[in-house]
Amino acid sequence: MVLHRGRGTIDHRRFGDILAYLDSGDLLVMNNTRVLPARLIGKKESGGKCEILLIPSWNGNKGKWNALIKGSSRVKPGTRIQFGDDLYGEVKEVKDGRAEISFSSPGEVMEAIQRVGHVPLPPYIRRPDEPMDRDRYQTIFAERDGSIASPTAGLHFTRELFESLRNKGLNLTFITLHIGVGTFAPVKVEEVEDHRMEEEWIEISEQTAKEIEVTKQRGRRVIAVGTTTTKALESFSDLEGRVKPGRKVSSLFIHPPYDFRVVDGLITNFHLPRSTLLMLVSAFTGKDLLMKAYEEAIEKGYRFYSYGDAMLIL
Numbered sequence: 001m002v003l004h005r006g007r008g009t010i011d012h013r014r015f016g017d018i019l020a021y022l023d024s025g026d027l028l029v030m031n032n033t034r035v036l037p038a039r040l041i042g043k044k045e046s047g048g049k050c051e052i053l054l055i056p057s058w059n060g061n062k063g064k065w066n067a068l069i070k071g072s073s074r075v076k077p078g079t080r081i082q083f084g085d086d087l088y089g090e091v092k093e094v095k096d097g098r099a100e101i102s103f104s105s106p107g108e109v110m111e112a113i114q115r116v117g118h119v120p121l122p123p124y125i126r127r128p129d130e131p132m133d134r135d136r137y138q139t140i141f142a143e144r145d146g147s148i149a150s151p152t153a154g155l156h157f158t159r160e161l162f163e164s165l166r167n168k169g170l171n172l173t174f175i176t177l178h179i180g181v182g183t184f185a186p187v188k189v190e191e192v193e194d195h196r197m198e199e200e201w202i203e204i205s206e207q208t209a210k211e212i213e214v215t216k217q218r219g220r221r222v223i224a225v226g227t228t229t230t231k232a233l234e235s236f237s238d239l240e241g242r243v244k245p246g247r248k249v250s251s252l253f254i255h256p257p258y259d260f261r262v263v264d265g266l267i268t269n270f271h272l273p274r275s276t277l278l279m280l281v282s283a284f285t286g287k288d289l290l291m292k293a294y295e296e297a298i299e300k301g302y303r304f305y306s307y308g309d310a311m312l313i314l
Contacts, residue, residue: 029212040052
């Protein structure tokens with residue numbers, strides 16, 4: 001589905017056919033984060049089962065992590081948990097369903113997590129994770145470990161499509177935003193402005209910042225692949241729309257009204273009501289056109305969720 005904001009029109013195409021709407025010299029920016037096997041299932045010293053979900057960390061992953069923990073009321077500070085044969089965790093603090101856990105292993109902690117962890121599939125996929133999910137729930141350009149969810153707009157891209165993009169004269173570049181639990185937390189407050197996003201770790205290289213600057217100078221468009229890429233670019237932009245390289249955490253919450261500084265086009269999946277992702281897209285598209293698109297998506301049987309269909313908004 002292709003949405004034209006200025007004309008207020010909608011066109012239906014297969015995903016690969018959106019190439020017709022992109023021009024030589026346009027720049028596609030993608031999130032190269034990689035999903036961690038962040039769901040860990042272990043046993044307490046008492047013998048009871050314990051399940052945790054690691055929260056992406058910006059402390060260098062030196063062995064101490066924050067995590068969501070199931071049945072946190074039954075887990076006290078000082079509890080030791082064994083995950084697999086060679087990974088151990090000790091709970092340091094517990095508060096409101098979250099815990100700080102210090103990990104230890106005879107080898108590298110991250111290597112042990114990679115071995116024993118499970119892919120944190122979305123809850124609507126009602127089956128245990130399988131070995132194939134370590135590849136299928138990643139984009140083909142995933143490079144940097146750190147997310148608990150895939151930047152799903154990027155899942156539509158195949159190597160063949162990359163080749164077509166390059167042959168058409170489009171440029172590709174990458175940012176990193178490690179997706180945490182805040183991306184999926186629904187808005188529950190009465191006033192949208194009162195919702196608080198959790199911080200997520202972002203890095204934009206000097207090369208990517210330069211490619212964006214050159215694209216703008218040439219009068220070409222910057223197309224963000226996904227809402228996480230959009231958030232990253234807008235978080236690093238100044239009032240003139242220049243993107244500064246660097247790394248930091250950001251809690252930027254984009255909702256209507258919002259004046260986009262960098263992004264000229266957006267590729268995104270279909271999102272659920274009351275989600276911050278839907279609000280970001282609404283700020284970019286305009287509510288009326290977006291609601292028209294969603295009505296058509298439902299009528300024509302488009303699929304929602306992570307493995308669902310996508311739209312290009314220009």
